[in-house]
Amino acid sequence: MNASEPSKRVVILGAGFGGLACCKKLRKKDLSITVVDRQNHHLFQPLLYQVATAGLSAPDIAQPVRAILARQHNTTVLMQEVTGIDLTARKVLTGEREIPYDYLVIALGVRSGYFGHPHWARFAPGLKSLSDATRLRADLLYCFERAESASDPVEIARLMTIVIIGGGPTGVEIAGACAELARKVLKQSFRHIDTARARIILLEAAPRILGTFSEDLSRYAERKLARKGVAVRTNTPVADISEHRVHLEGEIIEADTIVWSAGVEAPPLTRSLGVKLDRTGRIVVDKDLSVPGHPEVFAIGDIASAVDTGGETVPGLAPAAIQMGRHVASIIAQEAFVPGGDLKPYQGLFRKEFSYLDKGTMATIGRSAAVASTMGLRFRGFIAWILWLFIHLILLVGLRNKLVVLLQWFYAYLRYNPGARIITGVTGGANDPKSSGLSR
């Protein structure tokens, strides 16, 4: 390119799998890249449920974005919340500043979505951030603590009831882990209550859980969960949620802990863009992953509603986000260096369409049990579980995290004694056990 020209400005919103993959692929380019994230860390969401169920510590599954990109000198990281995007003026707005861009990559991910019942969020928090996880962990453990001190049997029953809404992979993983926590891990520790009698209920509106998997794997997961002590209830839509109450048709379940894993939605920001969205607010992108009418703007990962060359909807999975990030990076790398002062990236250039390579999906049901389907093959049980452990360790960012997690898993497997059963008293929940120096 013309040496006199300043290098093009690429702004990437979100340091999840998609944003990071895009950024890293551009590391050798003469570009001025800015990564904006409201958190200071990249989070390995697939293991979030293990932090929530006391298997791992929060820092084990997170890596500072700065540390990941420390050696990528064409990139600046900003920990700021994106408050708006001016597509016409080509600027990103945060509370503190305006960030102009030549290319914009929107990779902000999704959050828990409540199908138009936002007030449910208070009573049934989802599991999307480390704070969600440490809070759920504290709530789960604190319920048993209060049950141990309580005398009213009705209250004890409520305290020892955990409802998980949504039978997708996350819901299944949370339910399985909760069951093992109650029936195995905590069993010896209490004197007044029998934690094995805790009720763990997994609610699914559809006829079967793990709907994205094959029928036989769903059935297998249901059997496994039942054996672990989870009451799996399919065809059971939730009518309403109030404090410590899940309302079904003609039935109310009293539960102190209610976890939401039934749906996600895009952050409200997308509604202000004036572009085409799907019903959950995700940005409907062109085949090249750009935003219609804005060839210099791309949306990738969970926040994008994309259809790949094969006509298949691209799923909201880490591998898909990574592939989308790389696809967009290659387009930018190709077009950013076309001579010409005024930026017209789309001018007379053929853009490759995004095609998704499905590497398969998997879900773990708990100790020694998982389901996986990949390249037309289907695995279940111990083999699938080992496969799951292996793949998740590989994908986990950072050698230190790999080692620590491996050690924790190994130890927990031998001793049935996960290491993070700690209430740090930082929950935002109604259960907040507070915390001061007292008794420390």
Place this chain on the structure above:
Amino acid sequence: MNASEPSKRVVILGAGFGGLACCKKLRKKDLSITVVDRQNHHLFQPLLYQVATAGLSAPDIAQPVRAILARQHNTTVLMQEVTGIDLTARKVLTGEREIPYDYLVIALGVRSGYFGHPHWARFAPGLKSLSDATRLRADLLYCFERAESASDPVEIARLMTIVIIGGGPTGVEIAGACAELARKVLKQSFRHIDTARARIILLEAAPRILGTFSEDLSRYAERKLARKGVAVRTNTPVADISEHRVHLEGEIIEADTIVWSAGVEAPPLTRSLGVKLDRTGRIVVDKDLSVPGHPEVFAIGDIASAVDTGGETVPGLAPAAIQMGRHVASIIAQEAFVPGGDLKPYQGLFRKEFSYLDKGTMATIGRSAAVASTMGLRFRGFIAWILWLFIHLILLVGLRNKLVVLLQWFYAYLRYNPGARIITGVTGGANDPKSSGLSR
């Protein structure tokens, strides 16, 4: 004892080093023991500063009290806050219930004390609980994040100034760790600021830091800290503290992060007991560690103001608390089984006086540098540091914690890259970066 008698009720308040040591020593006795703690975990306080400075994860240095005592079947654990003690009716009051006792062991520890300036707590929090530590960690890391985005040089200077008040072991350890965090760990990661230019100021009112150590070790620590980039200011009492401001005589230091490690005090509870207290509210105990006039009540650990047989004041250290706990346990074990319905534990029995075996003290100044004095010997530098690592690993409760901490230390030592640089957005501070699913 007479089989018809119910076993005596021993209530232990606090599951710190003292309370646990006392409880464990009574594990084989026919007693009904209740341990009450407002937290669900035993905290290894000596390593708390490493959680605060991103070296370790919170769960690495804590162990659930229930897990520790799971196999001690004469013991019940209650996670409750003690709201009062009725010494006449021999009852402990918590929000939820009354717990009657035959023997009471008060081991509630201390909290940060502000010499009659309670409002300082808001601006200069101390470091006594895991929540304090995760909050300080988030505040420290978030300051640099905001400095990276800021443009006003005055604001940047304030954001990059950290003041630690109090030059005891904790203050020295925090200061050393902060200096290494800023100068080594974070150095590569920022583009707009040079973290090595952060000002870390350690304020001490006395003529030298580490006053409990010998003069030469103090001097050594001062030199080492200076070399690490800590401005050590002795003979510098603090006149007042306001938001982001430390007021000295004729000088004001603007600092976004202010840490208090200058003093501790007993929880307010002690003032309601109507027994003799020292100036910081600690319970002045007899030579046998019982509360004067209440031979069935003992105070141990930091909350006790005790003088041992040698006439020495017993220091507020873990080894002292453990020794006191065992001493009290042996008295209870001896007296609880004296025949006779009505409890008169002191009647006609000679009680051994507590004598403290000083195993020495140590403080680490940072990577490869520490000071230790034990049995009349004085160590410093690398040897003292290795000694420090070794002893702290040994004392850490739980094999899993030992392994994980060892791994983290080893990795951090090789890579200069501590693992827990994560802002979970759960700070209570003004810096609260909040947190939702957004951008995850």
